[in-house]
Amino acid sequence: MAKSKIQFVCNACGAAQPKWAGQCNDCGEWNTLVEQAQVAKSSRSERFSGYAGEQTRVHTMAEVDLQEVPRVGTQLTELDRVLGGGLVPGSVILIGGDPGIGKSTILLQAMCLLSQQQKTLYVTGEESLQQVTMRAQRLGLNGDALKLLTETQVESILAQAKIEQPKIMVVDSIQTIYTEQLQSAPGGVAQVRESAAVLVRYAKQHNVALFMVGHVTKDGALAGPRVLEHMVDAVLYFEGERDGRYRILRAVKNRFGAVNELGVFAMTEAGLKEVKNPSAIFLSRFEQRVSGSVVMVTWEGSRPILVEVQALVDETHLGNPRRVTVGLDQNRLAMLLAVLSRHGGIATYDQDVFVNVVGGVRVMETSADLALVSAVISSLKNRPLEQDLIVFGEVGLAGEIRPVPNGQERLKEAEKHGFKRAIIPHGNLPKTPVDGMELIGVKRLEEALQYLS
Numbered sequence: 001m002a003k004s005k006i007q008f009v010c011n012a013c014g015a016a017q018p019k020w021a022g023q024c025n026d027c028g029e030w031n032t033l034v035e036q037a038q039v040a041k042s043s044r045s046e047r048f049s050g051y052a053g054e055q056t057r058v059h060t061m062a063e064v065d066l067q068e069v070p071r072v073g074t075q076l077t078e079l080d081r082v083l084g085g086g087l088v089p090g091s092v093i094l095i096g097g098d099p100g101i102g103k104s105t106i107l108l109q110a111m112c113l114l115s116q117q118q119k120t121l122y123v124t125g126e127e128s129l130q131q132v133t134m135r136a137q138r139l140g141l142n143g144d145a146l147k148l149l150t151e152t153q154v155e156s157i158l159a160q161a162k163i164e165q166p167k168i169m170v171v172d173s174i175q176t177i178y179t180e181q182l183q184s185a186p187g188g189v190a191q192v193r194e195s196a197a198v199l200v201r202y203a204k205q206h207n208v209a210l211f212m213v214g215h216v217t218k219d220g221a222l223a224g225p226r227v228l229e230h231m232v233d234a235v236l237y238f239e240g241e242r243d244g245r246y247r248i249l250r251a252v253k254n255r256f257g258a259v260n261e262l263g264v265f266a267m268t269e270a271g272l273k274e275v276k277n278p279s280a281i282f283l284s285r286f287e288q289r290v291s292g293s294v295v296m297v298t299w300e301g302s303r304p305i306l307v308e309v310q311a312l313v314d315e316t317h318l319g320n321p322r323r324v325t326v327g328l329d330q331n332r333l334a335m336l337l338a339v340l341s342r343h344g345g346i347a348t349y350d351q352d353v354f355v356n357v358v359g360g361v362r363v364m365e366t367s368a369d370l371a372l373v374s375a376v377i378s379s380l381k382n383r384p385l386e387q388d389l390i391v392f393g394e395v396g397l398a399g400e401i402r403p404v405p406n407g408q409e410r411l412k413e414a415e416k417h418g419f420k421r422a423i424i425p426h427g428n429l430p431k432t433p434v435d436g437m438e439l440i441g442v443k444r445l446e447e448a449l450q451y452l453s
Helices: 041-048 077-083 103-114 129-138 154-164 189-206 227-231 330-344 366-380 407-416 445-452
Strands: 005-010 033-038 092-096 120-124 147-150 168-172 209-214 234-239 246-254 262-268 271-274 293-300 303-315 323-326 351-357 389-391 421-425 438-442
Touching (some): 077 246, 103 120, 103 168, 103 271, 303 366, 303 407, 330 351, 366 421, 407 421
Parallel strands (some): 092 209, 120 168, 293 389
Antiparallel strands (some): 262 271
16 A cells, blocks of 8 residues: 555635644634644555445446345344344444443443354454453453454554454444554544544445443533544434433434434443333333323334423522523523513513423423423422323424324324323324324413413
């Protein structure tokens, strides 16, 4: 291979400079020059040769083979659900999350199970072989067939991978991997981007399913360049509190499955255990009715989940009342309170409003609007709602109650858990009644307030 040269590229305008400087000479932006390997044309053609294979010529749609690619099950049902049904050969999955939340644990569990039927390779750049082996023994895993490698140079990793020829590989973590073509330290933007590109290229060429662990910043986003998420086929995020018991694995990008699919795990002494019925763990309600609490049905990926929404409304002693949300969008809470004041005649300008979704679940869809409003009204008036009541629906700025997708499936999930009444959008009323449930369809916010009063 021809020797690669180093250049510095501006992230703002894309101009290349022969050496680093604090300011880009072309656009004038500061601190935007990033180190990048400049590879000769002959070397670049060698690196990309065989990447496309037969796809280098033009095809018509009629010539494309639509045979479904067989998936490899990880034997972890919740992980397979998030992946879209299992691992696709040649796919690259990036897993991110806070430190200590369980990224390495779930991958070690999956690799130990997969090693019984596939060639696997676990590459660790943060831990020693002894640490990984001790963790597997502590969790009671059978990892005798799992091959381990401690290495941080991407060229050495690929050299060993070509010898072992694994079908499934883990790199933990991408921030510790570096390439000798760049002079910057591991974890930098240029090193992460170039190392990830080399690994992705290898996975596609050799049809290897690749897991990459990624660090996150203090804001919760994946560390490194944004292009890292575009390179991979799937991006999974671990959610939950490190001192809590439950962990939520969410897919925010997936080329082979549904986006926003959700898997629920419980952290135990034997590692992460799957939660088969997430609705049951998120409905740990009081025996007696309490104000400010209501149950809604959220749709996560391909299944409905029952969660409890709690609200606390209290008189404020500050000039600006507080609006605090946990698991919900704070801006949407402010909007719903304005709609409640305009179309419901209930003002909260002199009240602090705190809203929480029990269990650490993040609800981003609009079906939580009506449940959030119901919880706020219940707390404000100190009037508990019925224990067997379910509420969901979108609230518009004009005070209308809009239907939400998959209404029939949401009602069936609620009926399965013993709920007898439901306040839902009128557009979600099923053609055939649900056995054992009283369905109340509302078109306007005023109608919903009458049933909640």
